[in-house]
Amino acid sequence: MKYPRTLQNLIECFQKLPGIGEKTAERLALSTLKMDQEVVDVFSKSLYDVKTKIKKCSICNNYTEDDICEICKDDSRDQDVLCVVEDPKNIMMFEKIGTFNGKYHVINGLISPLEGINPEDINIPQLLERIKKENIKEIILAVKPSVEGETTSLYISKMLQNTDVIVSKIAHGVPLGADIDYVDSLTLELALENRKKISNGD
Template sequence: MYPKTLSNLIESFKLLPGIGEKTAERLAFAVLRFSEEECDKFSKNIENSKKNIHPCKKCGTLTDEEVCSICKDKTRTKDTLIVVEDSKDVFLFEKIGNFKGYYHVLGGLISPLDDIGPNDIEIKSLVEKIDKDNIKEIILAIKSGIEADTTSLYLKKILENKNVSITKIASGIPIGGDLDYVDSLTLESAIKNRKEVL
């Protein structure tokens, strides 16, 4: 129906999460209405992001520097760590602005069904960070579900001989739900009312 070049552009937009056929078509036509300058800037931003964005060497969140601005901030609480599954969750907590500790990105959850074990995610580096930085509390801020429970129990087991408390953000997050679908007040309350992992 569409010219091949336009069809290819539509298919490219459909690669993005949550983008179906109709939305992809709208986005493609919007891009075609860009001026040459806007189009050039748009494509350069994608190219630069892909080339320059990478995990922070300390916490694993996305940054365009060797160490992210959060890890560089010496005014933050040093002994408290929020542990998240994905980088995007770090930015959600930062938007709320009430957490003043540091973060650790696991880069996934333990999932035996998907053949993802403890060595496939950033657990070893988490343990090293707890020892090195004398962390007193880790707050698990991961979505609910079997993989999250498996990961939580594994962390509790390997950290039981360390002087660190393990808490989990309170309920209010839907089972299997991503944190980015939760409003900021719910997320803030979930941190405040966190409970110890049993």
């Protein structure tokens, strides 16, 4: 015996979400039966809406309901600093800190020759064009420190070599609160290499 068809369908839908296995999908689907009707209605409608209403910003590729996202519209932000990120969700992480006041550019992926992803396949040409058009003075590369991330950073900085655009990269090192025992050796190597002088030893 299985669950009734509609319930089984919902369980299968939950299972399609990342990190949700059979047991959890079952638990989540059953929990919706105990929710208020209005809550489930909003849930159902939100799912539908999100797919139809959410678009990518035509300037920076961030998620937006309009043509241009809130950040690109915001004139109070620095107009000549761009933070380059891989995914729109990274924007939200920087926004939560709240100290960066420039704009963003989402490249939607990283260069990966092995997987056949070339600079043209992600939004790098669009980024380079934007830098020229908007007269950007500095770009901060905030992609993950993997082989693909490093390749992408290297490619972008090479493309901007003969311009006067400053290219920087976010710092890599031991995260705050982490026990050095548990930090991988590559991170430790980077942390050592990028050490910061705190006293002159006078």
